[in-house]
Amino acid sequence: MPLEIDEYASAIQQILSDKLLVEVDSMDADLLQAGLLDSLALIQLLVHLEERFGVKVSVDELEIEDLRSIHSVARMIARQKEAKKAASAEQNGVPVHG
Amino acid sequence: MNRRLQDLLVQSADRAPESTAIVFNGETIRYAELEQASNRLARALREGGCVRGDRIALLVPKSPEALIAMFAALKADCSYVPLDTSSPTARLGRILASCEPACILAVQSTAPALEALKAFTPNSWTALLDDAPEIEARFRRSHLTSFCAARIESQNQGSEAAHILFTSGSTGAPKGVVITHSNVLHFIDWAVRYFGIRAGDKISGHPPLHFDLSTFDIYGTIAAGAQIHLLAPEMSLLPHRLAEFIRAAELTQWFSVPSILNHMARSGVVRQNDFPSLERLLWCGEKFPTPGLIHWMQRVPHAKFVNLYGPTEATIASSYYHVARCPESETAEIPIGGPCGGELLLVLDDQLRPAPVNEIGDLYIGGVGLSPGYWRDPEKTRQVFLKNPFADDPFSRIYKTGDLARIGPDGLIYLVGRSDTQIKSRGYRIELGEIESALHGIAGIRDAAVVAVETGGFEGLIICCAYVPQPGFDVSPKKLRQQLARTLPSYMIPSRWMEFDTLPLNGNGKIARPVLKQRFENETLAAVSGGKD
Incomplete structure (x- = not known):
């Protein structure tokens, strides 16, 4: 699991750099205190995260701490992916009787 | 009568010392605590060497400590300069070099910037409002308990400066607006009367402390003996959290820039008959788009909606308009109204x-x-x-x-x-000239111009940059953005970029800004209608 999070984190760093043109040096740098993430950038980030990871994250599911650093965004993505997997397993597991 | 802003606190603390004055992140500060803590800090500032008329720079994020420091500075006969702690060092340095504070007050989270900042103001000394280790300071929080908490006499007059607020300057350097005690007191007296602010009120503290709107929240609250509920700045990212905050704190007054209210409206977080305690919703700083206003007025019909208007140079607000009825049309124009008292x-x-x-x-x-x-x-x-x-x-x-x-x-x-190139973007007052001046300071840029374009989205105006690279230089929007981030706060950094061989000129040989605007608008339209970005 930690390996996965590091992978997500690098991808998020790349999105910030390529799409939002924001360079973040450290995975634990405080995105909020530095004002790197504003409401406009947040919406863009969510769109790119959906494209890259296939999980739709809506703003109203988010907590401030999910956005604190690249690492916290990566953990949030991992959580969303887990939830999605669980949901689809449940759906597939429902026995279908004629 | 010679009244000063600190007298508002002394009176309210006398009247109801046990009442809550400040609420922040689950912490509450009573009037007696605010009064005593600011007396102690004022004495420490004086003993540290501050004298009447000195400036005290506040390198402190929004917090009860920041408010204590404001009152302490005033009680020590000084004025304060609230700094934007998210601003880059280079910009803060220019502000400090200009105001030459006797003392810079900092906390652990802002102390790392101190070393670099002191180069801009070599005669300033520093003190800490917490006990951050390994930072050199003339005093820190643990020392403050040794100072007397009893009332402190001040010599300052209402006509003296209470604070200096730095705003964007068109020539590149931020400019400081000097605001006196009397300037603020006149507005507060009018506002407390007009809005009927009273001890039971629970008032939002939404804008950053370097915005002059925040002075109404703070001194209006303290004058009435009410409660101020400070919001952490990052909360504005998540509109549903803002709505939950208003509900949970049972706020009676909300005051912010309209972009926040519009963001909440567009996110659909305001329910029908939401915020039953809310008596007043006030905005200032830019135009509130009428569809957003209608959205709010329909859902919160029990509140009074008031548009305030006024630049920092005229202190908080100079005119007001009470929107008594919900506008019938989304295109209805909302006036800034008529003058506030005086x-x-x-x-x-x-x-x-x-x-x-x-x-x-x-x-x-x-x-x-x-x-x-x-x-x-x-x-x-x-x-x-x-x-x-x-x-x-x-x-x-x-x-x-x-x-x-x-x-x-x-x-x-x-x-x-x-009549000029000043804009408001998400409530921030920005001189496009300050951005252009920063761009011209970057190696590899032959020419550059900045325009603001309306997007129709909730973000309002966005800042667009047209640039001409110098031959032989590798210039990309990413690199430009990085360079600008060293001198400009993030809200001033352009979000759209376009490279040109030469900038379009008008008949007078000046940069044809309307043409540039059109180019960016067309690009935005193309992106909205499914084109590529």
């Missing part, structure tokens, strides 16, 4: 004659809120603070806001636009 608003032509009804003219403000002028900049002060041509008093002045306005047949004032 204020004067004039719409004048080029010859400083009153413009006829419905004719567009320059908006000037006079009266009790007018700042004495810009900090150590008599020339800039002379340019915009003019002698009042309608007054016999030779000292009466009017301030040229740079806003264009008209007076409607209803006698109310309507804003039309700007």
Whole structure:
């Protein structure tokens, strides 16, 4: 699991750099205190995260701490992916009787 | 009578020492605590060497400590300069070099910047409002308990500076607006009366402390013996959290820039008959788009909606308009209304004659809120603070806001636009010239211009940059963005970029900004209608 999070984190760093043109040096740098993430950038980030990871994250599911650093965004993505997997397993597991 | 802002606290603490004054992140500060902590800190500042008229820089994020420090500075006969802690060091350094504070107050989270900042103001000493280790300081929080908490006598007068607020400057350097105790007290007296602010009120503290709107939240609350509920700045990212905050704190007054209210409206977080405690919803700083206002008024019909208007130079707000009924049309124009108590608003032509009804003219403000002028900049002060041509008093002045306005047949004032390149983006007042000046300082840029474009989205105006690279230089938007982030706060950094071989010029040989705007608008439209970004 930690390996996965590091992978997500690098991808998020790349999105910030390529799409939002924001360079973040450290995975634990405080995105909020530095004002790197504003409401406009947040919406863009969510769109790119959906494209890259296939999980739709809506703003109203988010907590401030999910956005604190690249690492916290990566953990949030991992959580969303887990939830999605669980949901689809449940759906597939429902026995279908004629 | 000589009243100072700190007297508001002394009176309220006398009247109800056990009442709650500040609420932040689950922490509450009572009036007696605020009074005593600020007395202690004021004595520490004096013992540290601060004397009447000195400036004290606040490198402190929004917190109860920041408010304690404001009152302490005033009680020590000094003025304070609230700094934007998210601003880059280079910009903060220019502000410090200009205001030369006797002392910089910091906390652990902001202390790392101190080393670099001290180079700009070598004579300033530092003190800490917490016990951050390994930071050199003349005193820190643990020392404060040794200072007396009893009332402290101050010598300062209402006509002296209470704070200096730095705003974007068109030539590249931020400019400091000096605000006196009396400037703020006049507005607070009017506002407490007009809005009926009372001890039971729970008031939002949403804007950053370097915005002048925050001075209404703070001193309005303290004057009435009410509670201020401070919001962490990052909360604005998540509209549903803002709505939950208003509900949970049972706020009675909300005051912010409209972009936040619009963001909440567009996110659909305001329910029908939401916020039952909310009595007043106030906004200032930019135009509130009417569809957003209608959304709010329909869902929160029990609240009073008031549009406040006024630049920092005239202190918090100079005019008000109570939107008594929900506008019938989404295109209805909301006026900025008429003057608050003691204020004067004039719409004048080029010859400083009153413009006829419905004719567009320059908006000037006079009266009790007018700042004495810009900090150590008599020339800039002379340019915009003019002698009042309608007054016999030779000292009466009017301030040229740079806003264009008209007076409607209803006698109310309507804003039309700007006569210069100042813009408001998400509530921030930005001189596009400051961004251009920063761009011209970057190696590899031959020419650059910045325009603001309306997107129709909730973000309002966005900042767009057209640039011409110098041959042989590898210039990309990413690199430019990085370079600008060293000198400009994030809200001033352009979000759209376009490279040109040469910038389009008009017949006078000046950069054709309308052409640039059109290019960016077309690009935005293409992106919205499914084109590529």
